[in-house]
Amino acid sequence: MLIAAPAETDHGETRVAASPETVKKFAALGADVAVQDGAGDKAGFPDADYRSAGARLVSADEALAADVVLKVRRPTAQEIPRLKPGALVIATMDPYGHRDAIEAMAKARIAAFAMELLPRITRAQVMDVLSSQANLAGYRAVIDAAAEFGRAMPMMMTPAGTVTAARLFVMGVGVAGLQAIATGRRLGAVVTANDVRPATKEQVESLGAKFVAVEDEEFKQAETAGGYAKEMSDGYKAKQAALVATHIAKQDIVVTTALIPGRPAPRLITADMVKSMHAGSVIVDLAVERGGNCELSRPGELAISDNGVKIVGYSNVTRIPASASALYARNLYAFVETLIDKATKSLAVHWDDELVKATCLTRDGAVVHPAFATE
Template identity: 45%
Template sequence: MASRVVIRAERAPGEKRVAATPESVRKLRGSGLEVRVETGAGRHAGIPDASYLAAGADVEARSALTAGDVFVHVRPLSVEEVRALPGGVLTVGTADPFQHPDVVKASAVTGVTAFALDLLPRISRAQSMDVLSSQALIAGYRCALIAADAFERMFPMTMTAAGTLAPARVLVLGAGVAGLQAIATAKRLGGVVSAYDVRSSSAEEVRSVGGTFLTLDLESADAGGGYARELGEERSQRQRELLTPHVEAADIIITTAAVPGRAAPRLITSAMMTGMRAGSVVVDLAAESGGNVEASVPGERVPFAVDGGTVTVIGIRDVHSELAVDASKLLAMNVANFVAVLTVNGSIDPDFSDELVSGSCLTRGGAIVHPRLADLLAEEVSS
């Protein structure tokens, strides 16, 4: 008997993405799986129920939607949602487990086998399932457009008979997928773009998309696998001191820095911003995870007082939902590609000797099995 994959409409306020598209349904059906989609699940992403039906899915009202073998989701589930799932079900989606340990504990107690796509090992086989990269690409692009919309000047240098308009000076902090996309988009808009990342290995990538890499007098913090390691407080303070003149010189700043499993690093303090020019714009992509910018508030535009006026500080929230059609298209295929790895002849049968499977598994058999998370929670108990 074929295993069933269930896709519900997302419950989080403001979330417009969906974990399946007609294309991903065809992918799942091609693996021999049954697919059930909640009525209206794709409406905010421009996907009518008829399109799911044409792709081979069953579409059911929420009241009639029975639990399947695999439950896929976009946002991390809540404790209440996990407790409502039957024991033995598999969940696949983003989990942000270090920020939601109670959900992980509830998954273990309920007997759910939970997979976190945001913990996939960074290996070549995982590229088609890399939800962090696909969604970061969307976010970086959108951040540059948000900055341009809030900036009360043009981006490109323009020469006219009436005079010359100087180009916008853009500073991007963090050169992962989101940062690189922000650099490329700001460059296409005509800005003069510079960027900094604690990983010196990112310098060539910054240059490849048209940015100038800032070299500070600091040791690189490469942690391998494309990640950065967390900086100590002394070094973080030195980094802020060296960044201050670049912050003051920028018309637009976009921050995208993150450390997996930790709160976002504080890159810009309020004191650093006092020397910025009135009319400048700061966009903090990391606002929801603690904030790279001290003055940012998730989902709000905050006026920060400087000489002559204010700087607009924008704390990003639900940015992917602003481009829900494309964000859903990429995310849904990430999900379908991972579920295909769990599938053998139409049945869900995870091979835990596969590093993709074991490396992304949070809970199994009533226990928390991800080593990093298990160690962290054990430390919390002992302290």
């Protein structure tokens, strides 16, 4: 049983899917572990650390030919033909809207697992890549905002006068939003936040922030059974937009985190709202890779509006790759551990297991996940 982690080929991706820590753990399960030369360099994990942990350093072709291939991002069109038929390929697959890539993996006869499709159940918490990465993204968003903001974050009383605290508004209170609130509070900002899910109000207030939302009857029903935000009506969106437009004009920093699974990111900040903000204020858009919550954000760029508002569109988790890789690698280890028979030290996938069924996209030449099988 060979478990391998190839280097990521996306030019902006700095993370790696295995750490020296998880290499040791996989070896303890009886696996032969391989890591592509240089795969962990950008994450601060040198080849020597992998070698000391028990991994073999191999070429990209050998890593991609393993029985279990661990990746951060979905295999590329160039990588898929090099995967071994029957192999398990585990990554964040970003399957929505990428039907061609899913079919290509099916044609290659690999078993592709999308870690972001894990169910939100107690058993899967240790494997939850969305939470581990979003937590870091929320933290980094506020650090990026503080770096771009030309003033101090906390209130400071000095002999030369008082520096007022920065006003931080967090839009979307999932894992990333909650961490952004907590980080902003630790840095001394006056924090407000909003979300369409009523359950988040108590969470926001427990962190010392003020909740801002139109709290009507639709708002009270705005959460799915799985804990995600529902798509709101046009009427509610108009009322919420009016409230936000008034509030956002007074803010120094805005962090947006709103995402809806399988859909483009909801547009929360219009160009007119950006125009209402003062010069030097900062927007950090964590949904920029899904189309963005801000109309003016650009993936991978720092944009500056005509009135001097800075709009940060960086991929946050790739800017703290050591921590992001360490947590992601632990998520993958926890999942792969459930696929290994510890007595025989071999792969033993239980295809009826709820975690396997929830995440398996392709198997035996077919697209098997019900959400994508008939797209």
